[in-house]
Amino acid sequence: MDLTNSTPLKLALIVASNREGRFGPVVADWFTARTAERDDFTTDVVDLVEVDLPTALSHSPGPAVRAELDKVSPVLAGADAFVVLTPEYNHSFPASLKSLIDWHYGEWQAKPVGFVSYGGISGGLRAVEQLRQVYAEMHAVTVRDTVSFHQAHGRFDEDGNPTDPTGPDAAAKTMLDQLAWWAHALRDAKSVRPYAG
Template sequence: MSSDRIRVAVILSSVRRGRFGPTIANWFVGTADQRDDIEVDLIDLADYPLPTGLSDQPEPDVAELLAAFSARLAEADGFVVVTPEYNHSFPASLKAAVDWTQHEWHAKPVGFVGYGGLAGGLRAVQQLKHIFTELHAVPVRDAVSFHGPWSQFDADGNLTEPADAEAAAKTLWDKLSWWALATKEAKARRPYDN
């Protein structure tokens, strides 16, 4: 892999039955198909059911799950979190994933794709920016937001009117790529002090 190519973990955070997140996550991952500077790893938190209660030592089955999840995060140069807005916030599954990890996020950019009702997931995104800042990550200013996305996608998961969303996705990928290369180069010169 070229040193100018970045690996981005796209994290699908909703784990609810009947969730709409896979439609949006798959669409967003597809927007990177034409780019030669990005390699995407789609991580579905439904595959990593980490407990929401933390303890000093996780149970053996949780420890194994956590090790696999942590390894995928550690391999990434940057992240994009695809999150719904539940009760003006983000899902507990995402908070658990963040709370069980720490150093994997350090000095790496994090972008956001939010979705929901009238606010389009932006209240969840705003809260997440504070949390990721605490984890020494670099939240990207630009985001993709879907207000009432259920009527914006067809049965095959394609946007019915893609222009605005595709433009927002391109901006997010461009900014995330810049920050990922900048932090990657900086860490190569001087390791980030965890």
């Protein structure tokens, strides 16, 4: 008996930077072109420049906060998997991303998370290592392989394409393959037995 669910996985791509002049949309456009080539994912983009969540949490958020949550919470809840696209700010990840994570809990549980990072010499990998700890606390599973752009501004041409696409394309395929495996496994498992989070 085949217990697998062949319905395409719902992937939420979270664009974490909300700084003026940010480079994230360039990387996001490249990455969504990679996911569009696959038939196992449908992709929704959650761009945090469009969301204004406060850092102070509340058990009963007011109307303004609720309106901001309504922009993102349904997408996160409906997702089977996540890819977090993050820069590295001061050896860490953006406050906008931490707010998004902290305002949600069940939406992350028993789902896989992949990472695309960019930055200077580290390529955002220090931000990714911190995010692994945060997502573990959310009961999410992070996949091992990542996509990382070191000195990112010099790695893309004026049309937004990597100057040498071989490495990034291969890294994206590996990460998405791992993400798909975990997303299918966890979605199938949850259809049989609810997660005990």
